[in-house]
Amino acid sequence: xxxxxxxxxxxxxxxxxxxxxxxxxxxxxxxxxxxxxxxxxxxxxxxxxxxxxxxxxxxxxxxxxxxxxxxxxxxxxxxxxxxxxxxxxxxxxxxxxxxxxxxxxxxxxxxxxxxxxxxxxxxxxxxxxxxxxxxxxxxxxxxxxxxxxxxxxxxxxxxxxxxxxxxxxxxxxxxxxxxxxxxxxxxxxxxxxxxxxxxxxxxxxxxxxxxxxxxxxxxxxxxxxxxxxxxxxxxxxxxxx
Ligand code: ADP
Ligand code: TYD
Numbered sequence: 001x002x003x004x005x006x007x008x009x010x011x012x013x014x015x016x017x018x019x020x021x022x023x024x025x026x027x028x029x030x031x032x033x034x035x036x037x038x039x040x041x042x043x044x045x046x047x048x049x050x051x052x053x054x055x056x057x058x059x060x061x062x063x064x065x066x067x068x069x070x071x072x073x074x075x076x077x078x079x080x081x082x083x084x085x086x087x088x089x090x091x092x093x094x095x096x097x098x099x100x101x102x103x104x105x106x107x108x109x110x111x112x113x114x115x116x117x118x119x120x121x122x123x124x125x126x127x128x129x130x131x132x133x134x135x136x137x138x139x140x141x142x143x144x145x146x147x148x149x150x151x152x153x154x155x156x157x158x159x160x161x162x163x164x165x166x167x168x169x170x171x172x173x174x175x176x177x178x179x180x181x182x183x184x185x186x187x188x189x190x191x192x193x194x195x196x197x198x199x200x201x202x203x204x205x206x207x208x209x210x211x212x213x214x215x216x217x218x219x220x221x222x223x224x225x226x227x228x229x230x231x232x233x234x235x236x237x238x239x240x241x
Contacts, residue, residue, distance in 0.1 A: 037128035043171030
């Protein structure tokens with residue numbers, strides 16, 4: 001009788017232990033997908049690094065969704081027509097369009113970021129709120145821009161904002177050697193101002209946002225290495241915590 005009781009007790013203990021391990025593992029997997037934003041001036045290498053980081057995460061077995069702003073939605077297309085000079089709009093109107101494009105980027109029920117995260121994808125976006133703070137903040141009061149985007153920031157703040165810091169002179173050289181259309185904000189004077197506004201916004205929001213700056217004046221591989229060190233460290237910390 002005593003013997004039977006002990007066997008039952010041990011098997012119950014084992015089941016509970018297995019359940020605990022399973023739940024911990026499940027919880028770990030649940031927490032593993034990150035929301036990552038890449039930021040930087042035009043030509044800083046965001047698209048290149050979005051692709052490289054996406055590939056690295058995929059190799060590590062993560063489900064990855066890469067995306068960008070301005071989006072390819074109707075609002076994003078309208079913005080791109082303005083940036084290419086096909087349509088004209090005041091900077092304040094452009095600021096408002098970015099607010100709307102970002103909300104749709106988060107909330108649309110086909111491929112919105114919120115849904116993608118719920119579905120377990122790690123989401124990497126090429127530009128998010130800080131782009132508006134820096135670019136629109138160059139033409140109007142930055143606090144207004146931050147306020148106007150507060151709904152998006154309230155819905156989702158990136159686990160990390162990765163800022164690829166490049167000298168505007170270098171990014172302009174890259175743009176001129178690769179593009180035949182130069183867009184609205186792509187001139188040296190403006191990009192110098194935008195870079196300064198990024199730094200101002202990081203300082204202003206350093207208690208609310210996680211910002212990681214990487215030296216972008218180097219080869220794509222070296223930049224990717226630094227970004228991967230940061231992201232893999234974040235993934236490890238999540239698994240421990
Ligand atoms: P962004 O998305 O920030 O505009 P891209 O990734 O499209 O930047 O890069 C702009 C151009 O510069 C592309 O032609 C790309 O191949 C090149 N490029 C990207 N990263 C680097 C780098 N670290 N060094 C030199 N050229 C780069
Ligand atoms: P993008 O296509 O990322 O340009 P690039 O690949 O050259 O960096 O973005 C297009 C432009 O839109 C770019 O000049 C930055 C601008 N922009 C804003 O002004 N505000 C925003 O909120 C965003 C997302 C982009």
